[in-house]
Amino acid sequence: MAQVQTTSYTMEAFIEDVRNVFRTETDPHVQAKMVSGFMKTLLAVPGWLEEKLELEEQGGYGRYSLHLDEETGHPGNGWWLMASVQEPGQDNLPHDHGVTWVVYGVYEGAIQQRKWRWAFPGEGVEKAQIVEHGRFVQENGAVAYFLPGEIHDTLNVEEGRSLVVRLESQKLDRVTRFQYNPETGSMTMMNR
Ligand SMILES: [Fe+2]
Numbered sequence: 001m002a003q004v005q006t007t008s009y010t011m012e013a014f015i016e017d018v019r020n021v022f023r024t025e026t027d028p029h030v031q032a033k034m035v036s037g038f039m040k041t042l043l044a045v046p047g048w049l050e051e052k053l054e055l056e057e058q059g060g061y062g063r064y065s066l067h068l069d070e071e072t073g074h075p076g077n078g079w080w081l082m083a084s085v086q087e088p089g090q091d092n093l094p095h096d097h098g099v100t101w102v103v104y105g106v107y108e109g110a111i112q113q114r115k116w117r118w119a120f121p122g123e124g125v126e127k128a129q130i131v132e133h134g135r136f137v138q139e140n141g142a143v144a145y146f147l148p149g150e151i152h153d154t155l156n157v158e159e160g161r162s163l164v165v166r167l168e169s170q171k172l173d174r175v176t177r178f179q180y181n182p183e184t185g186s187m188t189m190m191n192r
Contacts, residue, residue: 008045009041009042009044009045010042010045010048011042011048011052011066011067011081014038014039014041014042015067015069015081017038018035018038018069018072018079018081018167019069019071019072021034021035021038022072022073022074022079023072028074028075028101028147028148028169029101029147031074031101031169032101032103032145032146032147032169033145035103035145035167036103036105036143036144036145039103039105039143039165039167040105040141040143042105042165043105043106043107043140043141043143043165044141049083049107049108049163049165052064052066052083053083053085055085055163058160058161059085059161060085060161061085061086061087061090061161062084062085063082063083063084063085064082064083064084064085065080065081065082066081066082066083066165067080067081068080068081068171069081073169073170073171074100074101074169074170075099075100075169075170076170076174077170078170078171078174079167079168079169079170079171080167080168080170080171080172081165081166081167082165082166082167082168083107083163083164083165083166084163084164084166085161085162085163085164086109086111086156086161086162086163086164087156087161088156088158088159088160088161089155089156090155090156090162091153091154091155091156092153092154093153093179093180093181094114094116094130094151094152094153094179094180094182095151095152095153095177095178095179095180095190096149096150096151096177096178097146097148097150097168097172097175097177098148098149098172098175098176098177098178099148099149099170099175100148100168100169100170100172100175101145101146101147101148101169102145102146102166102167102168102169102172103143103144103145103146103166103167104138104143104144104145104146104154104164104165104166105138105141105142105143105144105164105165105166105167106138106139106140106141106142106143106162106163106164106165107140107141107163107164107165108140108161108162108163109139109140109156109158109160109161109162109163109164110137110138110139110140110156110157110158110162111137111138111154111155111156111157111158111162111164112135112136112137112138112154112155112157113135113136113137113138113144113152113153113154114132114134114135114152114153114154114155115132115133115134115135115150115151115152116130116131116132116133116151116152116153116180116182117130117131117133117151118130118131119131127185128185129182129185130151130180130182130185131182132182137157151180172190173191176189177189177190178190
């Protein structure tokens, strides 16, 4: 069967571009911005993720590893590219990513991102707690990065599944980080 030959960006080319970013840039913000640009290009390529995950039309919920890179990363080696296939309404508690930065890209569907920060008495709250300071929805092809120490949570707002691609500048099970309860003000260490 004849195939249409197209020159399109691939996950393998993306991986090489990300490696070059880590090799040539030391500023984590610059790294996150550059990688976000490459991810936007990758997300615009149709079909590649379903092919990698061998995904059916529906379901397939869960997390999938796409690439673990022991050669480069920030602050240490071991950046990780993964995909999560999210159920409608799937969410998580506000959390940070420790000393790493993270890029979230929506391949298909829509997720809401909320950002949080600590507020203390004198800053409009009675007691110290994390407060929301903004939210936005990422739809098909949209990319957002989160810098070291930033706090956010996510919610799948699509009626069906959302396919989310995430890059962790160092695999999160290697870093110390926290999860937050906005109601009680408590913070707990996360295992990953
Ligand atoms: Fe996160």
